[in-house]
Amino acid sequence: MMLRMAKRLMLETDKRLLWKLAWNMGLKGMLSVQRHKSRLKRGEFFPPFLYVSIINSCNLRCQGCWVDVASKQEIIQPEAFHKLVRESKAMGNVFFGIVGGEPFMHPKLFELLEAHPDCYFQIFTNGHFITDEKAKRLRKLGNVTPLISVEGSQIVSDERRGRSDVLSKTMQGLQNCLNNKVMTGVCTSLCRTNIDDLLQDRWVDRLIEMGVLYTWFHVYRPMGPNPNPDLCLTPEQAKRARQFVVETRAKKPIVVIDAYYDGEGQALCPAATGISHHINPWGDIEPCPIVQFSKESIHAKGGDTRTLRQKFTQSPFLREFRELSQQTTRGCIVLERPDLLKDLIEKHSAKDSTARQTALIELGNLTTRTSQYAPGAEIPEKNVLYRLAKRFWFNDFGVYEGHDHSKTAAPGVLAAKC
Numbered sequence: 001m002m003l004r005m006a007k008r009l010m011l012e013t014d015k016r017l018l019w020k021l022a023w024n025m026g027l028k029g030m031l032s033v034q035r036h037k038s039r040l041k042r043g044e045f046f047p048p049f050l051y052v053s054i055i056n057s058c059n060l061r062c063q064g065c066w067v068d069v070a071s072k073q074e075i076i077q078p079e080a081f082h083k084l085v086r087e088s089k090a091m092g093n094v095f096f097g098i099v100g101g102e103p104f105m106h107p108k109l110f111e112l113l114e115a116h117p118d119c120y121f122q123i124f125t126n127g128h129f130i131t132d133e134k135a136k137r138l139r140k141l142g143n144v145t146p147l148i149s150v151e152g153s154q155i156v157s158d159e160r161r162g163r164s165d166v167l168s169k170t171m172q173g174l175q176n177c178l179n180n181k182v183m184t185g186v187c188t189s190l191c192r193t194n195i196d197d198l199l200q201d202r203w204v205d206r207l208i209e210m211g212v213l214y215t216w217f218h219v220y221r222p223m224g225p226n227p228n229p230d231l232c233l234t235p236e237q238a239k240r241a242r243q244f245v246v247e248t249r250a251k252k253p254i255v256v257i258d259a260y261y262d263g264e265g266q267a268l269c270p271a272a273t274g275i276s277h278h279i280n281p282w283g284d285i286e287p288c289p290i291v292q293f294s295k296e297s298i299h300a301k302g303g304d305t306r307t308l309r310q311k312f313t314q315s316p317f318l319r320e321f322r323e324l325s326q327q328t329t330r331g332c333i334v335l336e337r338p339d340l341l342k343d344l345i346e347k348h349s350a351k352d353s354t355a356r357q358t359a360l361i362e363l364g365n366l367t368t369r370t371s372q373y374a375p376g377a378e379i380p381e382k383n384v385l386y387r388l389a390k391r392f393w394f395n396d397f398g399v400y401e402g403h404d405h406s407k408t409a410a411p412g413v414l415a416a417k418c
C-alpha cells in the first residue's frame with residue numbers, strides 16, 4: 001500500500017505542490033505541534049491549528065447546518081485575516097482550515113491566500129464555484145488544498161443539501177481541480193442516508209481512479225436550529241465507520257483523515273486537547289465550530305487591545321471549556337453532556353455568537369447522544385505510519401490522564417457505546 005501511495009504521489013501530482021505540502025504542512029506542521037506540546041508543559045496555550053470561517057453565506061441549505069447561511073452576509077476582511085495569520089505565525093502556526101458558509105463565495109478569497117505563501121490552507125467547500133480558471137489559480141498558489149464535500153447519490157445529495165443538481169456541480173468542481181493537478185480531497189458527513197453508498201470500497205476506488213489524494217469520513221452531528229436527529233448514525237454504524245477507516249488506511253493508496261482518535265483507537269476531541277479552536281466570520285473566538293459561544297474576539301472590541309496570544313492564553317472561558325471537556329468524556333461534550341456545557345456558558349455569560357441568537361435555546365433542547373467515545377471497543381490503527389504519526393503529533397497530549405469519565409457521563413451513554 002505504501003509503495004502504491006508513493007507511486008501515486010510521484011506520478012499524479014505537481015511536484016511543486018507536493019513540495020509545498022511536505023514543507024508547509026508536513027515539516028512545519030509537525031514543528032507547530034511540538035511547540036504546542038512545549039507550551040502545555042509550561043502551562044501556556046495557543047492552538048497549533050486554527051479553523052477560520054471567513055464567510056457565513058452559502059448557496060446550499062444543508063440539513064442540520066448550524067451556520068446562519070441565509071442571514072445578512074458577514075465576511076472576514078483581508079486586514080483582519082492577515083493580522084490573524086501573522087500573529088499565529090509568530091507562535092509557529094502555519095496551517096489554517098478555511099470554512100464557511102461557502103469559502104469560495106468570499107469576494108477576496110484569493111487575496112486572503114496569496115499573501116501567505118509560507119502557510120498551508122485547507123478549504124472546506126461544496127466545489128460549485130471552482131471553475132477551471134479558479135483551479136488554475138489554486139495550482140499557481142501551490143499551498144492550498146480544496147476539501148470537497150460529497151454527501152451521497154444525486155437524490156440523496158439534493159435532499160441533504162436543499163438544492164437540485166448538487167452532485168453534478170460538485171463533481172465538476174472536483175474534476176476542475178484534478179484536471180489542474182491540485183492537491184484535492186473529498187469529505188463526507190456520514191449519516192443514515194449516505195453511509196451505505198459512500199462507506200464502501202467501490203467509492204474509495206473511484207476516488208483513487210479519479211486522482212483524489214485524500215478523503216475524510218466524519219460523522220454527522222445534529223446541531224443548529226433544525227438539527228434533524230433522524231440522520232444520526234447508530235452506535236453500531238459509528239463503529240462500522242471507524243473500522244472501515246482503519247481497514248482502508250491499511251490497504252488503499254489514499255490518505256484517510258480523521259480527527260477524533262489517537263493511534264491506539266482511543267477517542268479524543270481536538271478542542272479538548274487544545275490542538276484547534278475556531279474563529280467565526282464576525283471574528284469571535286469559539287471552542288469549536290459547533291460551540292457557537294464566545295468571550296473573546298480577534299478584533300480590538302471594547303478597548304481590548306491584547307494580542308491573539310494573550311486572548312487565547314488568558315481566556316477563562318476557553319480554559320474551562322477544555323477542562324470540562326477533558327473531565328467529562330474523551331468524546332464530544334456537546335453530544336454527551338449538553339447540560340454541563342450550557343451551565344458553563346451561563347457561568348461565563350458567554351455571548352451567543354450566531355446571527356440567529358438562539359444557540360443557547362438550541363443547546364438546552366439537545367438530548368444526550370453517543371459520540372466517538374466507546375470505552376472497551378477501541379479499534380487501533382493497522383497502518384504503522386499512521387500509528388507512529390499519531391503517537392508523536394496527534395494524540396491527547398496527556399490531557400485526559402487521571403479522569404474517570406464514568407462519573408460525569410450522562411445516564412446510559414457509556415452503556416450505549418459499548
